[in-house]
Amino acid sequence: MRDGSGATAQLAEWVHGMQTATLDAAVAHQVSRLVLDCLGAAIAGSATEVAGAVRDLVAGMYPGDHASVIGGGRASAAGAALANGTAAHALDIDDGYTPGSVHPSAPAVPAVLAAAQHTGAPAETVLRAVAAAVEVTCRVARSAHPATREAGFHNTALAGVLGAAAGVSVVLGLDRAEVASALGVAGSHSGGLFEFLGSGAEVKRLHAGKAARDGLLSAHFARLGVTGPATVLEGTNGYFRAFAGGAWRPGALLDGLGEHWALRDTYVKVHACCRHLHGAIDALLDLRAEHDLSGVTAVRVETYAIAAGHAHTTFDSHLDAQMSLPYAVAVTLLDGKAGLAQFDAAHRASPAVAELAALVEVVAEAGLDARYPAERPARVTVHRAGRPPLCREVGQPRGEPSRPLDDDELTAKFRLLADPVVGPHRAARIAAAVWAFDDVTAVLGELADQQEGKTR
CATH class of the missing domain: 1.10.4100.10 (2-methylcitrate dehydratase PrpD)
Structure with a gap:
C-alpha cells in the first residue's frame, strides 16, 4: 500500500x-x-x-x-x-x-x-x-x-x-x-x-x-x-x-x-572511522598508489553536505578523530591506511598529523550532494609544491555492494579484529562456526571467557 x-x-x-x-x-x-x-x-x-x-x-x-x-x-x-x-x-x-x-x-x-x-x-x-x-x-x-x-x-x-x-x-x-x-x-x-x-x-x-x-x-x-x-x-x-x-x-x-x-x-567497513570519511580515504589511497604525494601544500575535499559537516580539526578524543575528514586525510597521507592504529592516542597527538590536517579544506559540492544517499561520493584534490595538482573522485567507498569484500576478505577482516583479543586459535574456531551457522550461539560461550589482550 x-x-x-x-x-x-x-x-x-x-x-x-x-x-x-x-x-x-x-x-x-x-x-x-x-x-x-x-x-x-x-x-x-x-x-x-x-x-x-x-x-x-x-x-x-x-x-x-x-x-x-x-x-x-x-x-x-x-x-x-x-x-x-x-x-x-x-x-x-x-x-x-x-x-x-x-x-x-x-x-x-x-x-x-x-x-x-x-x-x-x-x-x-x-x-x-x-x-x-x-x-x-x-x-x-x-x-x-x-x-x-x-x-x-x-x-x-x-x-x-x-x-x-x-x-x-x-x-x-x-x-x-x-x-x-x-x-x-x-x-x-x-x-x-x-x-x-x-x-x-x-x-x-x-x-x-x-x-x-x-x-x-x-x-x-x-x-x-x-x-x-x-x-x-x-x-x-x-x-x-x-x-x-x-x-x-x-x-x-x-x-x-x-x-x-x-x-x-549493506556495506562492510575497511577503515576504522565514520563511513562519511571513506570516499575521501579511498580516493587518497588510489592517488597514493600511483603518485608521489610528498610535499603536500593543500588538500581540497569536495563531498556531499552531511559528510562535509565532518570538517572539525580538533581531535583530542578517539571519537573526534573518527569523525574528522581532515584527520582521516592526514593519517592516510602519512601511513597509507586508516585502520585501528591510525586513530590511537599517539596519532592524535602527532604534530605531523596536526600539520597535515590543517592543510585540508572540506566543502560541500552541489553535484555530489545530489548523489547522496544513493552514493557517498568524494572528490579529492592534492596540491604539491612545484608539481601539478592531482585529483581523484570516488562514487562509492570500498565495501559497498558495488565494490564488495569477498568471503575470504571478510574473514581476514574478522581475524584482524579478533586475533589480538581472543587469540588466533579461538578466532579461527569462531569464524568457522559462524560460516557453518549450525549452532552460532555456542560461540558466544567462548567469548564470555576472559579475553587474551586488548586492541587499544
Missing part, C-alpha cells in the same frame, strides 16, 4: 511470517556475513574503555545467566544485548547501509543472539530472526533518511530499536498482534541525538547497545501483554512525524518486502 495506510501492520505481518519463512541461499549466506562482521567488531570493541564501563554496569545492574557478555561472563539477556551492542559499535568498524545511513547489525545481532541464548532457539530461528532484524532496521531508516539525520537524529539508535524488536519477536514466536505491539512499544524507545559530533562524547557507542536492549525488552513486554500502537510508524504522532517531520517514503519501507532484500545491500 503506497499511501502508507497500515504500514506498521503490514510490516508486523511480514515479521510474523518470518517465523516460518524459508530463506534463499543468498540471503542466508548474507546473514552469516553480517553475524561474522558484527562479532568481529564486538570482539575488538569489547577492549575499549566505553565497552568496559558498560560491562561493569551490566555486572551490577543486569545480573543473570541468560546470555554471554563478550569478555565479561554472563548476564541477563537485556544486559548482554546492551553490552554487546555497545561493543559492536565502539570502534565504528561495524557494517552499515548507505540509503538509510544506519549501522544495522550492531543493534540487531546482539539483541537476537541474547534472546536466542536465553530461549535456546535453534540455528534456523536465529537465521530468520537476524534477517528480519536487519531488514526492518534498514527499511525503516531508509524510508525517512535524510530527513531524520537533518533533524539531528542518529538512525542507528532510531531505527535499530525497531529492528531489534522485530528480530526478538521472531525468536520468541510472537503472534501477529504481539509483533505489532512489540514494534509499537519499540517506537517509544526510539531516540539518539547527533550532538556527540565534534564534542568527543562517547554516548554514540551506547546508541547501538541501548537499541539492542530496548528492542529486546519491547518484544518481551508485548509477550506479557503490554500493548503498543498499531500505527506507531505512520500515525499522526508516530515515528515518521516525530523524527522526520512527516517526510517519509512508504515505498522505501514496504515495496518488495521479502523479495528485494535491503540487507544484501
Whole structure:
C-alpha cells in the first residue's frame, strides 16, 4: 500500500511470517556475513574503555545467566544485548547501509543472539530472526533518511530499536498482534541525538547497545501483554512525524518486502572511522598508489553536505578523530591506511598529523550532494609544491555492494579484529562456526571467557 495506510501492520505481518519463512541461499549466506562482521567488531570493541564501563554496569545492574557478555561472563539477556551492542559499535568498524545511513547489525545481532541464548532457539530461528532484524532496521531508516539525520537524529539508535524488536519477536514466536505491539512499544524507545559530533562524547557507542536492549525488552513486554500502537510508524504522532517531520517514503519501507532484500545491500567497513570519511580515504589511497604525494601544500575535499559537516580539526578524543575528514586525510597521507592504529592516542597527538590536517579544506559540492544517499561520493584534490595538482573522485567507498569484500576478505577482516583479543586459535574456531551457522550461539560461550589482550 503506497499511501502508507497500515504500514506498521503490514510490516508486523511480514515479521510474523518470518517465523516460518524459508530463506534463499543468498540471503542466508548474507546473514552469516553480517553475524561474522558484527562479532568481529564486538570482539575488538569489547577492549575499549566505553565497552568496559558498560560491562561493569551490566555486572551490577543486569545480573543473570541468560546470555554471554563478550569478555565479561554472563548476564541477563537485556544486559548482554546492551553490552554487546555497545561493543559492536565502539570502534565504528561495524557494517552499515548507505540509503538509510544506519549501522544495522550492531543493534540487531546482539539483541537476537541474547534472546536466542536465553530461549535456546535453534540455528534456523536465529537465521530468520537476524534477517528480519536487519531488514526492518534498514527499511525503516531508509524510508525517512535524510530527513531524520537533518533533524539531528542518529538512525542507528532510531531505527535499530525497531529492528531489534522485530528480530526478538521472531525468536520468541510472537503472534501477529504481539509483533505489532512489540514494534509499537519499540517506537517509544526510539531516540539518539547527533550532538556527540565534534564534542568527543562517547554516548554514540551506547546508541547501538541501548537499541539492542530496548528492542529486546519491547518484544518481551508485548509477550506479557503490554500493548503498543498499531500505527506507531505512520500515525499522526508516530515515528515518521516525530523524527522526520512527516517526510517519509512508504515505498522505501514496504515495496518488495521479502523479495528485494535491503540487507544484501549493506556495506562492510575497511577503515576504522565514520563511513562519511571513506570516499575521501579511498580516493587518497588510489592517488597514493600511483603518485608521489610528498610535499603536500593543500588538500581540497569536495563531498556531499552531511559528510562535509565532518570538517572539525580538533581531535583530542578517539571519537573526534573518527569523525574528522581532515584527520582521516592526514593519517592516510602519512601511513597509507586508516585502520585501528591510525586513530590511537599517539596519532592524535602527532604534530605531523596536526600539520597535515590543517592543510585540508572540506566543502560541500552541489553535484555530489545530489548523489547522496544513493552514493557517498568524494572528490579529492592534492596540491604539491612545484608539481601539478592531482585529483581523484570516488562514487562509492570500498565495501559497498558495488565494490564488495569477498568471503575470504571478510574473514581476514574478522581475524584482524579478533586475533589480538581472543587469540588466533579461538578466532579461527569462531569464524568457522559462524560460516557453518549450525549452532552460532555456542560461540558466544567462548567469548564470555576472559579475553587474551586488548586492541587499544
